[in-house]
Amino acid sequence: MFDDIRPFRDNEAPSIAKKLVNEQALQHSIACYVMPSLFKVAPSFSQWLVKCYLAWRIKPINSVKEFQTEVAKYLHRLIKKSTDGFTFNGLNNLDMTKPTLFISNHRDIALDPALMNLALYKNGIETVEVAIGDNLLSKPWVSDLMRLNKSFIVKRGAKSKREMLTNSKNLSAYIHHTITDNEQNIWIAQREGRAKDGLDKTNAALISMLLLNKPKEQAIEQYIEQLNIVPVSISYEFDPCDNNKAIELATIEETGEYQKSADEDLNSITQGLLGYKGRVHIEFGQALTGYFENSKAIAAEIDRQIIQNYRLYNSNLAAKDKLQNAPHDNNALESLTQRMHGLTEAQQRWLLTMYANPVLAKEKY
Numbered sequence: 001m002f003d004d005i006r007p008f009r010d011n012e013a014p015s016i017a018k019k020l021v022n023e024q025a026l027q028h029s030i031a032c033y034v035m036p037s038l039f040k041v042a043p044s045f046s047q048w049l050v051k052c053y054l055a056w057r058i059k060p061i062n063s064v065k066e067f068q069t070e071v072a073k074y075l076h077r078l079i080k081k082s083t084d085g086f087t088f089n090g091l092n093n094l095d096m097t098k099p100t101l102f103i104s105n106h107r108d109i110a111l112d113p114a115l116m117n118l119a120l121y122k123n124g125i126e127t128v129e130v131a132i133g134d135n136l137l138s139k140p141w142v143s144d145l146m147r148l149n150k151s152f153i154v155k156r157g158a159k160s161k162r163e164m165l166t167n168s169k170n171l172s173a174y175i176h177h178t179i180t181d182n183e184q185n186i187w188i189a190q191r192e193g194r195a196k197d198g199l200d201k202t203n204a205a206l207i208s209m210l211l212l213n214k215p216k217e218q219a220i221e222q223y224i225e226q227l228n229i230v231p232v233s234i235s236y237e238f239d240p241c242d243n244n245k246a247i248e249l250a251t252i253e254e255t256g257e258y259q260k261s262a263d264e265d266l267n268s269i270t271q272g273l274l275g276y277k278g279r280v281h282i283e284f285g286q287a288l289t290g291y292f293e294n295s296k297a298i299a300a301e302i303d304r305q306i307i308q309n310y311r312l313y314n315s316n317l318a319a320k321d322k323l324q325n326a327p328h329d330n331n332a333l334e335s336l337t338q339r340m341h342g343l344t345e346a347q348q349r350w351l352l353t354m355y356a357n358p359v360l361a362k363e364k365y
Helices: 010-021 024-034 036-041 043-058 064-082 111-122 140-148 161-180 204-211 220-227 242-255 264-274 295-309 314-323 330-339 345-363
Strands: 086-089 101-104 128-133 151-154 185-189 229-236 280-284
Touching: 010 043, 010 064, 010 140, 024 036, 024 043, 024 140, 024 264, 036 043, 043 064, 064 111, 064 264, 086 111, 101 111, 111 128, 111 185, 111 229, 111 264, 111 280, 140 151, 151 161, 161 185, 161 204, 161 220, 204 220, 204 295, 229 295, 242 345, 295 345, 314 330, 314 345, 330 345
Parallel strands: 086 280, 101 185, 101 229, 128 151, 128 185
Antiparallel strands: 229 280
């Protein structure tokens, strides 16, 4: 059941892992970033080294959990190298004996759910199944890698309204089945695509999708209680992709559209993982309970919790002050100024705006 969208199972893990080891595009990607100097002069040899290393590391892997344990080792190192500290709070206030649907803001394609998983892993809590759009899975090896890491597929390429509705119903049923029958935690972003402008807003259509599987006679609040929805705020002091996001937003403002390059999403994943992020914090909210009139009311409560729990850094405050010509923290502004190097005036304004918007949003609550 749900074979076209579900993550890989334990009995599939060894063969998928071996397949990934032999994937030249994966070897190429790792070699480029792990040993760039050697890759320039001896690309084939560097890829062979990567292949040998991967083969050695995956040899004992016989389950998805064992694969994720291996991934966690690298994630620990990655966080240590690319951040000034990763913190999280609020898990102790939740009943994690109940399967949970975590809905968070979305700033980074791969790192948001990875950090969620790391926080859970550190507390001995079952990691989440991750919702990922099929637009990010154009390469089969990327799809294999993500599904091996407990990702399930959100189909977004529907060619008709009927197909879109069918896909949405299937996804809604899968999420309910995974939480209530399989008793697995799930992570899904509050909307499709990253909040490139720094405005974290839940798409009510996402909530409507979740409710598609609800029996007509069942009250909304009862179904929401079954899903056990917990809003989550993910806050980055610095966004490794801020430069590119500012260019995209300025281009859309000027021309009305933006065309992605062929490997742009994959490059964003790599940049987000490896780039400097400063401090990073995750705040877990409270499970949604009580009466909700409709999807918009549920989305509004998720927004309230995510925005109120968002951790502001000096980078956010300095950006807002700069845009409003107010006195500002010179050190924090200097860091932002360095990140704006080479950008046009319009692009610089967008970069400052994406950092300032969380402050402005918080002021409204």
